[in-house]
Amino acid sequence: MSESERRAHRPSARDRTAGGPIPASCAWRETDPVGRRRFADLGPLHLEAGGKLPEVRMAYETWGTLSARADNAVLVLHALTGDSHVTGDAEPGHPTAGWWSDMIGPGRPIDTDHYYVVAPNVLGGCQGSTGPSSDAPNGTPWGSRFPYVTVRDQVAAERELADRLGVGTWALVVGASMGGHRALEWAAGEPDRVAAVAAIATSAQSTADQIAWAHAQIGAIRADPRYRGGDYYDAAAGDGPHVGLGIARQIAHTTYRSARELDERFGRLPQGGENPLGGGGRFAVQSYLDHHANKLARRFDANSYVVLTESMNTHDIGRDRGGVESALASITARTLAVAVDSDRLFLPTQSERIAAGAPSGTYRLLHSDYGHDGFLIDFDQLGPIIAEFLGNRAYLTR
Ligand SMILES: CC(=O)SCCNC(=O)CCNC(=O)[C@H](O)C(C)(C)COP(=O)(O)OP(=O)(O)OC[C@H]1O[C@@H](n2cnc3c(N)ncnc32)[C@H](O)[C@@H]1OP(=O)(O)O
Numbered sequence: 348m349s350e351s352e353r354r355a356h357r358p359s360a361r362d363r364t365a366g367g368p369i370p371a372s373c374a375w376r377e378t379d380p381v382g383r384r385r386f387a388d389l390g391p392l393h394l395e396a397g398g399k400l401p402e403v404r405m406a407y408e409t410w411g412t413l414s415a416r417a418d419n420a421v422l423v424l425h426a427l428t429g430d431s432h433v434t435g436d437a438e439p440g441h442p443t444a445g446w447w448s449d450m451i452g453p454g455r456p457i458d459t460d461h462y463y464v465v466a467p468n469v470l471g472g473c474q475g476s477t478g479p480s481s482d483a484p485n486g487t488p489w490g491s492r493f494p495y496v497t498v499r500d501q502v503a504a505e506r507e508l509a510d511r512l513g514v515g516t517w518a519l520v521v522g523a524s525m526g527g528h529r530a531l532e533w534a535a536g537e538p539d540r541v542a543a544v545a546a547i548a549t550s551a552q553s554t555a556d557q558i559a560w561a562h563a564q565i566g567a568i569r570a571d572p573r574y575r576g577g578d579y580y581d582a583a584a585g586d587g588p589h590v591g592l593g594i595a596r597q598i599a600h601t602t603y604r605s606a607r608e609l610d611e612r613f614g615r616l617p618q619g620g621e622n623p624l625g626g627g628g629r630f631a632v633q634s635y636l637d638h639h640a641n642k643l644a645r646r647f648d649a650n651s652y653v654v655l656t657e658s659m660n661t662h663d664i665g666r667d668r669g670g671v672e673s674a675l676a677s678i679t680a681r682t683l684a685v686a687v688d689s690d691r692l693f694l695p696t697q698s699e700r701i702a703a704g705a706p707s708g709t710y711r712l713l714h715s716d717y718g719h720d721g722f723l724i725d726f727d728q729l730g731p732i733i734a735e736f737l738g739n740r741a742y743l744t745r
């Protein structure tokens with residue numbers, strides 16, 4: 348069996364139900380299973396679309412040491428279902444290693460022997476920062492009552508966190524995908540506080556295509572009867588909206604990978620001993636998507652998925668700033684825009700636009716078969732690009 352066949356076939360069909368009943372919500376809430384997460388209580392936050400959150404808590408992790416001049420701080424902003432655990436090995440309570448361990452750490456492109464790295468969990472998420480699964484003032488989860496938050500609101504919360512950490516100007520703000528939205532929003536909205544920005548596989552404003560994919564994902568969650576309009580937090584395991592959330596992940600995950608990769612990797616292979624002819628069995632690629640659906644439903648909250656996806660839909664650094672080109676032109680930070688050539692969700696032209704519009708913009712392209720997820724896989728290319736942008740000669744000549 349070839350490597351591609353081996354990858355395509357694992358694990359077995361039994362994976363579809365692996366792990367037992369799925370909890371109604373897998374929000375981490377106020378817990379800190381890894382033991383290194385910290386929390387900052389920021390008080391009330393007035394929201395761009397109206398209303399306010401009376402109490403905002405931000406969960407975050409840090410690595411390295413802030414210099415006496417506070418000029419070595421790097422803000423790392425995660426994507427839709429990411430979290431603050433950007434680097435480190437797998438450990439109890441966090442079964443996966445940091446999602447950017449190859450990029451951040453001693454001797455890595457973002458070298459924590461030199462930089463003070465801060466990674467917050469996004470506002471509206473479900474990994475310790477205030478979100479729909481957090482308790483509202485009446486002591487029960489916000490659920491359907493959670494207000495609309497924008498990318499700008501998320502950055503406003505991160506700005507408050509920066510104030511509390513004693514960071515005036517970030518040496519670098521870096522993010523990919525949804526994290527890139529926030530990185531660009533930081534650069535356009537807080538030019539005095541960002542010396543350099545790296546926006547990876549992202550866009551300055553959401554496109555109709557991205558909103559269209561998101562629409563189907565949100566629809567899948569809302570159509571799940573177990574979603575209960577967003578108020579499902581007291582449901583028993585197995586009785587939460589994991590079906591809708593899983594379908595949303597399957598739609599999204601397909602857009603995160605390239606058609607070429609899926610075709611070359613899975614082809615028309617059936618999954619294990621299953622027979623798709625007649626409708627009973629699955630193709631391997633269907634099993635693969637089932638696997639990713641199952642995994643996400645176990646680690647993420649459906650309401651957070653909706654809240655964050657909606658915030659991505661209205662992402663537009665040009666809003667109330669005279670349009671995207673005007674907002675890009677106002678960026679004073681050194682700007683790096685990185686695209687993945689096979690990304691069918693965040694097209695390279697959107698990164699080219701960022702680099703062309705920012706006064707000191709640089710554009711770099713990753714050559715990858717993996718599509719949008721290339722920023723989570725192709726570190727042999729992304730590492731040197733970021734190291735070069737930071738002038739990390741030790742990494743480049745290692
Ligand atoms: C900043 C952030 O975004 S942080 C969040 C990033 N992490 C995630 O999104 C978690 C979801 N995972 C992913 O998106 C991807 O796994 C990545 C991008 C992290 C890594 O990509 P890859 O290394 O190419 O992993 P890939 O997409 O092939 O998935 C591998 C999994 O699919 C499973 N798989 C492969 N083929 C099949 C199949 N035919 N049937 C069922 N499962 C299958 C593998 O067993 C493996 O399972 P495991 O992850 O539980 O060990």
Ligand SMILES: N[C@@H](CCO)C(=O)O
Pocket residue numbers: 426427428429523524525603719720723
């Ligand atoms: N796999 C990433 C892709 C989104 O950019 C995530 O789940 O956040």
